[in-house]
Amino acid sequence: MENQDKLNDGSISSGENVSFWIDSAPITEFEKPNGDVHTEVLIIGGGIAGLTTAYNLLKKGKKVVLAEDGFIGSGETGRTTAHLTSALDDRYYFLEDTFGEEGTKLAAESHTAAIAAIEKNVNDLNIDCSFKRVNGYLFLHPSDNEKNLQKEFEATQNAGLNTGLLKSTPSIYNGDQTSCLAFYNQAQFHILRYLDGLAAAVVSLGGRIYTQSRAEEITKDGALVNNYKYTADHIVVATNSPINDLVTMHTKQAAYRTYVIAGKIPKGKLPYALWWDTGDADSKWVSQPYHYVRVENFDENYDLLISGGEDHKTGQADQENIAEAERYEKLEEWTRTFFPMLEDIAYRWSGQVMEPVDSLGFMGKNPGDDNIYIITGDSGNGMTHATIGAAIITDAIMGIKNKWEDLYSPSRITLKTTLDFAKEAVNMASQYLDWISSSDLKNTADVRAGEGGIITKGLKKIAVYRDYDDSLKAFSAVCPHLGCIVHWNNDEKSFDCPCHGSRFASDGTVTNGPAQTNLKPVDVK
Structure with a gap:
């Protein structure tokens, strides 16, 4: 009953449904706050963004305190599907049009580097988290056009990525009739076991972690954590959606819910790999929801096929007259079409994705602040975006100019996204009609x-x-x-x-x- 109570109050997971990651890893908790604290860096959030930032800064000699309002990974990090990829939610030809060739090269480089940084952490810390290098395959959604796959291939080549245009898509049903864009040397891992290893490293380096510790009233001086005063020279808000900002960042991104199912498949039926379709070009949502699939080790006889998609704006499932529970059914139908070896569904859960209007995350100084930093706007690539954000913020606190800093600046303005911005703004304003x-x-x-x-x-x-x-x-x-x-x-x-x-x-x-x-x-x- 104790764990069920924690589920109900959101401290183990931000929802009723339990992800495979949460079900297959121990709950990582630390002591609760017991007094006022002063430190050099206060990090709010115990997901991949907060823990990676803490680990990076501790290696640089900084004193770090991390406060997590639930347990380690109990927010959106524990509800991911843990793809580690430089194949982003939005097409590289869109990024090229928005950020130019040089900016797009930096985006590709940063995500590739983030995968390598995670791999290095796994090896350096000897973390048992099933990290694997795998290939990824992007194939067309029925609403998309074949020429866009060629266009994306050319854009990825311009960006310096290791990609190839294939006439068939490996391992999916009727894959020999479905061309795809292969992204080579991508990766996957068990996210909560990775976080458990990072948390142990943070503590071994002298960092302090507090769980069940809610931060409120965040200012340049620190925050109230369970009503204790936590003061710091630098404050990092790594909470998926910033809780220190009322308006500014929330006009630049929108919250979407995405759905996941996981079921057993016989061992060896599928290779460890990543698959994505290109997204529904006819969707009413700006984000153009897509499907994403991977395989994870389960036991000696079975692997787990993990499939996600069927997104909608948070709190707006009724806009399409498709209830949340029905979205799992639609997702299962889609998954069985391409992966008919899927057996009974063992897990289902949903997660929250922050979609920036121009496709790239916001990582760095919070607009208008000198010592408050944020990591948000993961756009479905939370594992790599968070790792990039940790690198940018670590350099900023150390007084080093990071080469990706301007690309991901929370203060940036990209004029070519004006139409999408307007659509999201109108949608947001219309919600007040609920009054x-x-x-x-x-x-x-x-x-x-x-x-x-x-x-x-x-x-x-x-x-x-x-x-x-x-x-x-x-x-x-x-x-x-x-x-x-x-x-x-x-x-x-x-x-x-x-x-x-x-x-x-x-x-x-x-x-x-x-x-x-x-x-x-x-x-x-």
Whole structure:
């Protein structure tokens, strides 16, 4: 029951469903805060971004304290599919048009270097995390055009990547009739076992890690962590979505939910590899959702096929009239079409992806601040983006100019993304109409055990959840970030904000920023 309670409050995982990574690795926890702290660098967030930054800085001789509001990897890092790749969510020909040839070369170089940096950490620290070098294969979505594959091949060659245009796609059904772009020498690993090794290295180098430690009121001086004063010369906010910024960064990116299934396949049926389709060009979403697949070791007789996709903007599944649970069904149907050897589904979970309007992450100094740094905008490439961000911020704190710093600057402006920016801005603004729209529930009697929803009482919007013991919990449905009305996510048992992606567990506890505080409890009859 203790672990179930932790699941409900979001401290083990930011949702009801448990990923394979969380299920197959021990929970890594450290002591809770017990007094005020001063250090050189305060890092907020215990995922891959925060731990890699901590490890890098400790090797440079800095004193580091890391605070994680759950356990190690309990945020979005533990809900990834752990592809390590220089094949990015958006096409390189788009990057070339946006950032120019030199900028695109830097993007390719940085992601390639990030994979190498992870591999070096695995070897240096002797981390048992199933790290493997593998090939990746990008094939066309039915809505895409064959000429775009050739166009992408040319752009990747211009960027200096090791790619090849193939007439068939290895190992997928009817692959001999499906051309693809091969990305050679990519990688994969078990993310939580990697984090466990990094956390041990941080502690061995003298770093201090605190778990179940919520940071609030972040300023240039530090933060309140479980109501203790944590002061520092430099503050790194590595929380997927920044919790220190009310507006600026949230106009540059949008939160999407992505879905994952995992099922057993007989050992040796598929090679260890990565597969992606090019994305739905007809999607209503700016991000053009795509599918992504890999294989992971499971036991002596079976591997695990891990497949993801069916994305939508957070809190807006109803915009396509496809419920969250139905998205797993659509994902399974797609997966079995290309990988018919898939047996019963053993795991399903969803994660949150921050999609920047110009495709590249935001890593470096927070706009307007001299000593506060952020790592966000992972765009589905969180493992490499986070590792790049850790390198950039480490150099910045050490007073070194990083060659990727300007490309990933959170203050950058890319004029060629104006149309996408406008679409996301209009979508965001339209969510405030929920204040005047009807609710999904008439009264509390409509709320069944294990479910929730939104009720209107006069001018108030109330979020309600009925626990499995039939007790009713009620909160203001107003997101404490910027006042949007949250939506009930019946799959992950959470209240999700459709404006900026804040998420709250069924007990009202905030599990995803940018909101810093919980939903406010209210009394209902």
